[in-house]
Amino acid sequence: MIPAGFDYHAPTTIGEATALLSRLGDDAKVLSGGQSLIPLLKLRLASPRHLVDINRIPGLGYVKEADGALRIGALTREADLEESEAVRTRYPLLADAARTIADPLVRNLATVAGNLAHGDPANDHPAVMLALGAEIVATGPSGERRIPIVSFFRGPFETALKGDELLTEIRVPAPAPRSGGAYVKLERKVGDFATAAVAVQLTLAADGTCSTVGIGLTNVGLTPIKAEKAEAALRGKRLDEATIREAGQLAADAARPEADLRGSVEYKKDVVRVLTMRALRKAAERAGGDR
Amino acid sequence: MNVQVTINGEKLSADVEPRLLLVHLIREVFRLTGTHIGCDTTHCGACTVLLDGRPVKSCTMFAVQANGREIQTVEGLEQDGALHPLQESFMAEHGLQCGYCTPGMLMTSKAFLEKHPSPSEDDIRRAISGNLCRCTGYVNIVKAVQHAAAKLRATAPAGGAR
Numbered sequence: 001m002i003p004a005g006f007d008y009h010a011p012t013t014i015g016e017a018t019a020l021l022s023r024l025g026d027d028a029k030v031l032s033g034g035q036s037l038i039p040l041l042k043l044r045l046a047s048p049r050h051l052v053d054i055n056r057i058p059g060l061g062y063v064k065e066a067d068g069a070l071r072i073g074a075l076t077r078e079a080d081l082e083e084s085e086a087v088r089t090r091y092p093l094l095a096d097a098a099r100t101i102a103d104p105l106v107r108n109l110a111t112v113a114g115n116l117a118h119g120d121p122a123n124d125h126p127a128v129m130l131a132l133g134a135e136i137v138a139t140g141p142s143g144e145r146r147i148p149i150v151s152f153f154r155g156p157f158e159t160a161l162k163g164d165e166l167l168t169e170i171r172v173p174a175p176a177p178r179s180g181g182a183y184v185k186l187e188r189k190v191g192d193f194a195t196a197a198v199a200v201q202l203t204l205a206a207d208g209t210c211s212t213v214g215i216g217l218t219n220v221g222l223t224p225i226k227a228e229k230a231e232a233a234l235r236g237k238r239l240d241e242a243t244i245r246e247a248g249q250l251a252a253d254a255a256r257p258e259a260d261l262r263g264s265v266e267y268k269k270d271v272v273r274v275l276t277m278r279a280l281r282k283a284a285e286r287a288g289g290d291r
Numbered sequence: 292m293n294v295q296v297t298i299n300g301e302k303l304s305a306d307v308e309p310r311l312l313l314v315h316l317i318r319e320v321f322r323l324t325g326t327h328i329g330c331d332t333t334h335c336g337a338c339t340v341l342l343d344g345r346p347v348k349s350c351t352m353f354a355v356q357a358n359g360r361e362i363q364t365v366e367g368l369e370q371d372g373a374l375h376p377l378q379e380s381f382m383a384e385h386g387l388q389c390g391y392c393t394p395g396m397l398m399t400s401k402a403f404l405e406k407h408p409s410p411s412e413d414d415i416r417r418a419i420s421g422n423l424c425r426c427t428g429y430v431n432i433v434k435a436v437q438h439a440a441a442k443l444r445a446t447a448p449a450g451g452a453r
Contacts (some may be wrong), residue, residue, distance in 0.1 A: 001331055006308035008292065008355050031356075038351045041310075051309070055356060079345070103319050103421030105336055106400065108345045111350065190420040191334060 003041035006049055010056045014166060015171065017054055018141045022164035024050045030166065031055070031130025032075060035102065035110040038116045051152065054166065062255075063087060068172040069135075070094075078107035078115070091172065092286050093201050097128045103191045108258040108283065113167045119157040121194040126153060126224035127216030128183060131199035136160075137169035143232070146167070153223040155227070176212075179203040180286030184279040186261065186271055194219045195262040198251065200279040204287045210234045215247075215276065220268055221253035225252040239284045244277050251276040294358045298323065299367030307354050307443045314338045316354035319366060325365040325394050329423070336422035339395035340364050348421070365394035368401070376442040377401055377435070386435030388426035395422045400436045408444055412437070 009028075011017040021028055026089040026095045030051040031037060040046045054060070060075035064086040070091060072081065081087055101107060101115070101124050115125040116136070129149045136147040138161055152160050152209045161167060175181075185197035197218035205211040215227040230250035252273035259265050295304040298321060305320045317323050317340065318399060329337030331350050338350040341363040368375035379399050380386065387393045396419060403410070405417040410418070413438045418430070 002312075005308065005310050008353070011354075031353075034353075034356070035333065035351060042312075042331070053356060089444045099417075103336075104418060105339060105346050105348050105421035106351075108342075108347050230375070246446065 001044075004047040006041075006047075006051050008051055008053065010053045010147060012056050012058070014057060014060075014136035014139055014168060015141075017166055018050055018139060018164055020050075020052050020155050021166070022141045025051070025163060028052050028163075030117070032114040032117075033077065033110040034114075034118065035106045036114065036123075041240070047190070057224055062280070065090075065174065065185050070174065072170040072172070074111070074113045074166060076112050078102075078110045078112060079104070081112055082107065090175060091132075091181070093128055093132060093183055093199055093283070094172070094225070095201065096181075096183035097124045100124065100185050100187070100197075106191070112170060116152070116170065117159060117161060117167045118187040119153060119155075119159045121153075121156060121221055121223050122219040123224075124183070124185070124194065127197065127218040128199040130224055130226045131181065131201040131214035132172050133201075133214055134173075135171040135207060137171065138162075138165040139168040140165040146171075150226060156222045176203045176206075178287050180288070182279045182281040182282035183288065184275045184282065186275065191221060193262075196220050196255070196257065196268050196275060198272060198275040198279045200283040202280070202283050202287060204239075204284070209236055209238050210284075211236075212227060212258045215251060215270060217251065217255055217277075220257040220272055222256070223253055225256070227254040227276070228256060234280075239280060244280050247280060248273040248277040261290070292355050294354050294361070296357050297361045299363055305354075306326070309353060309355050312350055313340070313352045313354045313357050313362075316357070316387035317349060320354075323364050323366050327391055327394055329391065329395075334394070334423065336395040336399065337392055339398045339422060341402055343400055344402060344405075346402045346421075363399055363401075364365055365396065368397060375401070376446070377404070377439040380435040380439035380442060381432075384431050384438050385434035386427065387424075388433045392422055392424045392426075396424065396432055400439065404443055405435070409446070410436075410440060410442060413441045 029048040031051045031053040059071045062073040115123045134149045181201040186195045199216040202213040217225040230247040252269045255272045257268035327337035329335035333351045340349045
């Protein structure tokens with residue numbers, strides 16, 4: 001399959017890229033890892049007249065801890081996240097997600113930032129970042145602004161990024177002591193989108209109760225969903241089986257899936273219920289809790 | 292646009308449309324047809340090549356993106372008439388039937404074994420999970436990769452495989 005023709009731009013600075021985006025307007029798309037965009041272009045579901053390839057901008061591929069946050073650059077590949085020592089040892093939720101996205105070959109090109117900027121509720125990082133309470137750094141011609149992840153996803157394939165902005169960094173708050181996370185995904189086969197998946201990040205207080213918790217749901221709505229009622233039901237509670245069951249049900253209630261080849265509405269909601277319970281147990285265990 | 296790439300150690304260049312996919316540059320412009328096109332939708336991995344040493348799906352990248360970079364294809368595995376240990380192992384362990392997925396399997400396995408010289412079966416299965424085979428059921432492919440790993444460990448100087 002051959003995409004429609006386009007003009008190719010390969011800026012070498014962020015300033016050059018945002019100036020191009022500003023000038024070209026709606027006719028331009030940003031090309032980063034390309035693992036979502038190029039399939040769309042080949043199917044001609046999108047035919048932008050200009051592609052702005054940001055891969056030639058140096059210094060954007062990094063994972064580092066600084067100033068109380070894990071910072072992930074615009075061109076950090078999923079494989080880099082998977083291999084990061086910091087991620088493997090201190091951000092188990094990110095580590096879980098990184099190894100379940102698409103397949104290992106796709107992960108060598110696909111970027112974390114692209115996974116978010118694409119705005120696809122079936123992608124994995126959106127729910128993960130909702131659970132982690134991440135912050136998005138967007139850079140446009142007039143400078144940089146920070147967007148809390150809860151206000152980033154506006155609709156299917158629609159984000160808070162403006163047409164002339166690049167997603168330049170993702171900041172994940174460093175976990176407090178006795179924190180843990182987990183991403184549990186049901187997929188029909190490697191590389192498929194999730195039937196449903198649940199991201200949990202939590203912190204336990206000294207008395208074993210849950211002091212903070214974030215829960216994100218993948219591919220069960222038009223946007224990724226933050227299961228706020230389930231979170232509220234857990235806060236300040238010990239994570240005993242009854243509490244976990246209640247949270248699972250509340251998360252299922254928050255899901256708004258559509259029936260498709262992956263299952264019916266009822267089935268997907270029940271998958272969310274079960275995966276939420278599993279993710280909570282795993283996250284609590286990783287946080288060092290005895291429940 | 293002019294694209295210059297190094298393929299299997301040889302510097303090559305071509306004038307291409309930006310929309311030309313990397314796999315088409317390799318197969319149709321440079322006539323290296325060992326790299327296959329299977330699904331053409333980023334699923335099957337038949338088009339796998341190594342880009343600066345990392346396996347990628349060449350149907351999901353534009354040729355212009357590879358400008359200035361190094362590519363390895365299945366044609367580069369054989370050296371001076373001698374098959375690569377992976378190729379020998381795929382023969383010895385019957386790691387192929389129709390052979391369509393084999394170039395991709397070989398390239399993914401090559402990059403994988405360079406990083407993981409002593410992999411477990413589970414590691415191998417994960418590593419090739421982006422390469423689909425519809426004939427073998429993977430059993431003999433996994434055996435072939437294990438066989439090659441042992442061969443490479445036996446022949447490689449300390450510090451890594453070829």
